[in-house]
Amino acid sequence: DTEVTQTPKHLVMGMTNKKSLKCEQHMGHRAMYWYKQKAKKPPELMFVYSYEKLSINESVPSRFSPECPNSSLLNLHLHALQPEDSALYLCATKGPSTDTQYFGPGTRLTVL
């Protein structure tokens, strides 16, 4: 069982909607990540947070807005998405003494 949880599991939204994806971990990890995975493709890094500060933004469009309100939570705010943004959005965390990342179950997003 994963110690990284993500909600919701599934999300369908229109192009004018505003929604948020949530990720929570209680492993005490201080590095948290958002990845995007399209069908039949590998995960691609979007954002990295280290000690609640954004350290990497992989040139992600501004319609995706990450937020790390505390060391256990990571949000991804969505606004004015496009149908091509439909994908599985994965959250991951990493402890300080390893490079191993642990993934949550993901949110499957469909943009209509």
Place this chain on the structure above:
Amino acid sequence: RKEVEQDPGPFNVPEGATVAFNCTYSNSASQSFFWYRQDCRKEPKLLMSVYSSGNEDGRFTAQLNRASQYISLLIRDSKLSDSATYLCVVNGRSGGGADGLTFGKGTHLIIQP
């Protein structure tokens, strides 16, 4: 040149067979290497880290050749439950400086009864 390359397969092998996957990576500064397993519509799960000296976990053996920038995974006595996509994963990206993971496209394995 792609950052992490894998043969996408599919590999169709009979139950009980031994199967080997290979992977190459382009960033010579990469420091950490992994094999993740991903089942259909699920998240990637760590199968094993890969060390320069080679390492084994039950039926799974991983090897790393830094000089050739080559990673391998060997699965012995394959089980039906081994059917999945196997992702070769490297820490860091071309250009360096990031600690996100770079994934290969994955090798799809189908174990046949």
